[in-house]
Amino acid sequence: MKHTLSVLLQNKPGALSRVTGLFxxxxxxxxxxxxxxxxxxxxxxxxxxxxxxxxxxxxxxxQLHKLIDVIKVTDISEGEFVEREMVxxxxxxxxxxxxxxxxxxxxxxxxxxxxxxxxxTVEITGPESxxxxxxxxxxxxGIKEIIRTGTIALARAPKK
Amino acid sequence: MAKMxxxxxxxxxxxxxxxxxxxxxxxxxxIDLYDExxxxxxxxxxxxxxxxxxxAADGYARATGDVGVALLTSGPGATNGxxxxxxxxxxxxxxxVLTGQVPTALIGNDAFQEVDIVGITRPCTKHNYLVSNPxxxxxxxxxxxxxxxxxxxxxxxxxLPKDVVASMITYPEKKKIKMQTYQPNYEPHPGQIEKxxxxxxxxxxxxxxxxxxVILSNASKELTELAHKISAPVTMTLxxxxxxxxxxxxxxxxxxxxxxxxxxMSVAKSDLLIAVGARFDDRVTGRLDAFAPHAKVIHIDIDPxxxxxxxxxxxxxxxxxxxxxxxxxxxxxxxxxFDPKTSAEKLQPWLAEIADWQKKHPxxxxxxxxxxxxxxxxxxxxxxxxxxxxxxxxxxQNQMWAxxxxxxxxxxxxxxxxxxxxxxxxxxxxxGAKLAFPDATVIDIAGDGSIQMNIQELATAKxxxxxxxxxxxxxxxxxxxxxxxxxxxxxxxxxxxxxxTPDFVELARAYGAVGLRAKTKAEVVPVIKEALASDNLxxxxxxxxxxxxxxxxxxxxxxxxxMLLV
Numbered sequence: 008m009k010h011t012l013s014v015l016l017q018n019k020p021g022a023l024s025r026v027t028g029l030f031x032x033x034x035x036x037x038x039x040x041x042x043x044x045x046x047x048x049x050x051x052x053x054x055x056x057x058x059x060x061x062x063x064x065x066x067x068x069x070q071l072h073k074l075i076d077v078i079k080v081t082d083i084s085e086g087e088f089v090e091r092e093m094v095x096x097x098x099x100x101x102x103x104x105x106x107x108x109x110x111x112x113x114x115x116x117x118x119x120x121x122x123x124x125x126x127x128t129v130e131i132t133g134p135e136s137x138x139x140x141x142x143x144x145x146x147x148x149g150i151k152e153i154i155r156t157g158t159i160a161l162a163r164a165p166k167k
Numbered sequence: 168m169a170k171m172x173x174x175x176x177x178x179x180x181x182x183x184x185x186x187x188x189x190x191x192x193x194x195x196x197x198i199d200l201y202d203e204x205x206x207x208x209x210x211x212x213x214x215x216x217x218x219x220x221x222x223a224a225d226g227y228a229r230a231t232g233d234v235g236v237a238l239l240t241s242g243p244g245a246t247n248g249x250x251x252x253x254x255x256x257x258x259x260x261x262x263x264v265l266t267g268q269v270p271t272a273l274i275g276n277d278a279f280q281e282v283d284i285v286g287i288t289r290p291c292t293k294h295n296y297l298v299s300n301p302x303x304x305x306x307x308x309x310x311x312x313x314x315x316x317x318x319x320x321x322x323x324x325x326x327l328p329k330d331v332v333a334s335m336i337t338y339p340e341k342k343k344i345k346m347q348t349y350q351p352n353y354e355p356h357p358g359q360i361e362k363x364x365x366x367x368x369x370x371x372x373x374x375x376x377x378x379x380x381v382i383l384s385n386a387s388k389e390l391t392e393l394a395h396k397i398s399a400p401v402t403m404t405l406x407x408x409x410x411x412x413x414x415x416x417x418x419x420x421x422x423x424x425x426x427x428x429x430x431x432m433s434v435a436k437s438d439l440l441i442a443v444g445a446r447f448d449d450r451v452t453g454r455l456d457a458f459a460p461h462a463k464v465i466h467i468d469i470d471p472x473x474x475x476x477x478x479x480x481x482x483x484x485x486x487x488x489x490x491x492x493x494x495x496x497x498x499x500x501x502x503x504x505f506d507p508k509t510s511a512e513k514l515q516p517w518l519a520e521i522a523d524w525q526k527k528h529p530x531x532x533x534x535x536x537x538x539x540x541x542x543x544x545x546x547x548x549x550x551x552x553x554x555x556x557x558x559x560x561x562x563x564q565n566q567m568w569a570x571x572x573x574x575x576x577x578x579x580x581x582x583x584x585x586x587x588x589x590x591x592x593x594x595x596x597x598x599g600a601k602l603a604f605p606d607a608t609v610i611d612i613a614g615d616g617s618i619q620m621n622i623q624e625l626a627t628a629k630x631x632x633x634x635x636x637x638x639x640x641x642x643x644x645x646x647x648x649x650x651x652x653x654x655x656x657x658x659x660x661x662x663x664x665x666x667x668t669p670d671f672v673e674l675a676r677a678y679g680a681v682g683l684r685a686k687t688k689a690e691v692v693p694v695i696k697e698a699l700a701s702d703n704l705x706x707x708x709x710x711x712x713x714x715x716x717x718x719x720x721x722x723x724x725x726x727x728x729x730m731l732l733v
Contacts, residue, residue, distance in 0.1 A: 017348060020297070021285060021286075021289070021297075024286070024289065025289060028289050028290055029290075032290050062475065065475065066472065066476060069471045069472040070472050072471070073470070073471075073472055075293070075294040075314065075346070075348055075349050076348060077348060078347065078348050
């Protein structure tokens with residue numbers, strides 16, 4: 008099962024390597040990891056996507072919490088949440104495919120951010136499923152380079 | 168406020184933390200601190216290898232319950248300490264290790280004797296720090312002591328760049344430490360205590376399974392009270408030995424790979440396992456799916472990660488063992504449903520079954536004429552010290568024979584590397600314990616292989632007046648590995664015969680110690696008596712049966728009921 012964990016940790020040197028070291032040392036896997044400062048510059052927020060059976064996820068959560076630099080760990084995939092990932096794709100765009108690429112990008116509400124005589128570089132944002140869909144469609148046309156940010160996620164605000 | 172150097176501030180802070188003794192080895196990066204040590208009454212014990220310093224601090228901590236302190240220089244000084252830090256981490260021992268570091272301007276430059284010790288020790292410390300701002304120096308050391316001693320204890324390392332130690336700082340006022348991200352929970356949840364106690368009331372075949380957490384939380388008294396109240400049999404892990412009196416009639420001794428037959432059978436047949444400060448280590452459980460298959464599990468532990476890590480727990484209690492046991496004792500005292508007498512009667516059939524197992528397969532060994540059996544040596548050590556000595560061990564057969572045959576009645580009397588299994592632990596740990604308790608008899612039960620891993624510390628013992636006794640069970644083999652090779656590798660003794668071993672009697676003399684040797688059974692008692700009567704450092708070389716094994720034994724990966732017996 009895929010789980011998305013949101014981890015608040017102190018913005019201190021070495022804090023990130025404590026988290027990654029924990030995962031490699033205990034054989035947990037990381038699918039993606041995204042970390043940056045919060046409004047409070049002393050605190051970072053990390054979104055971490057991992058996979059495992061429930062008891063593994065329970066261990067991961069507890070072990071993360073045990074790290075002295077970690078303030079809070081939430082498995083936000085337990086409730087409703089929004090997730091986004093951004094991808095930059097440099098795709099082949101020659102005379103016969105330029106129009107098609109633009110159409111695809113338009114359908115996925117992407118943007119062209121760089122143009123060369125033979126390529127477009129496009130930016131697309133969305134949940135992981137959407138990123139996967141756009142890659143699947145662009146792949147036959149010819150993806151020359153791709154870079155992904157990894158998922159960031161936020162629990163949905165309570166409705167009442 | 169008057170300014171002082173970082174070194175002065177560190178010493179002042181150590182004094183405030185109640186440190187009386189530091190184990191260490193100097194070097195360029197810590198020379199300022201060593202200079203300042205001449206101006207304090209904190210005793211510094213110069214060891215002969217940094218691993219010895221950290222093990223000695225660990226032995227001091229295990230024997231006293233206080234935080235042990237080691238001071239090492241940068242680079243190789245620090246890396247030499249790593250095995251011992253990992254040893255303390257595996258057994259949750261509170262120590263603070265101060266390491267020197269190259270000046271901050273040189274960090275990252277591959278400077279002379281520079282190593283990223285914070286990076287290296289990240290996975291084997293509870294937490295570690297690199298102090299880069301002199302203003303954080305004192306607070307960091309305070310936090311280190313606080314972290315080491317509270318919650319689930321463990322080693323904390325503080326890396327001290329030379330320029331930080333040399334800088335002028337204002338000493339910050341002492342205030343209570345409060346860390347936003349670290350708030351261990353000591354008090355048990357009353358609802359869980361009630362559930363656990365009701366579980367005990369309902370059980371017909373309960374077993375108490377005691378781990379090192381009982382020792383660490385000083386809960387032996389409370390545990391013994393509970394066990395006696397509910398009449399349940401008690402088994403202990405290696406780390407738990409002494410947490411409940413080994414000679415008590417309710418004691419089943421140690422469980423697990425080299426546990427007693429009765430202990431392993433009891434756990435396998437029990438309907439309620441009451442785990443206190445234990446972590447279901449693979450050496451205890453054997454094949455997991457066959458471990459306590461019929462039992463509900465109550466688990467008291469201060470560390471939530473220990474709960475349901477290996478074995479599913481039915482009633483978790485995240486708390487300090489002592490606080491939880493106190494709460495359970497109070498619950499039983501107040502409960503109208505509980506009566507100790509009825510409870511004891513109810514358990515009679517269970518206790519009778521256990522007594523049968525004990526009778527059928529007691530811990531034993533085969534005598535062989537005049538040949539010295541190692542178990543006999545341990546029994547005689549127990550006898551002649553009245554069971555009162557502080558015993559340290561090395562790792563391997565010597566460790567298991569000590570655990571099986573020295574019946575520990577008190578906590579903090581067995582100091583042994585349980586989790587990591589570090590050969591070379593026993594001698595420096597014994598020195599740490601002896602310096603903490605100069606009047607106690609401290610014996611390192613060793614093998615001829617292990618003792619050589621930190622034998623240089625004999626000089627430390629001699630220099631600092633720590634006349635410990637070393638009992639070498641000398642079989643000329645790396646015995647535990649040899650035993651595995653005998654049983655599972657068709658007696659192919661690859662690299663286990665110690666073809667060259669020093670003459671330990673002569674070696675003792677070289678260090679200014681007393682060397683004694685026993686080659687026959689009849690010589691064992693006189694040698695021990697002479698060693699105990701001496702006020703000098705003593706090595707006893709017991710030339711034992713070469714291919715004696717440790718039994719019972721559960722082969723790795725088997726169920727704990729599948730024991731190989733004597």
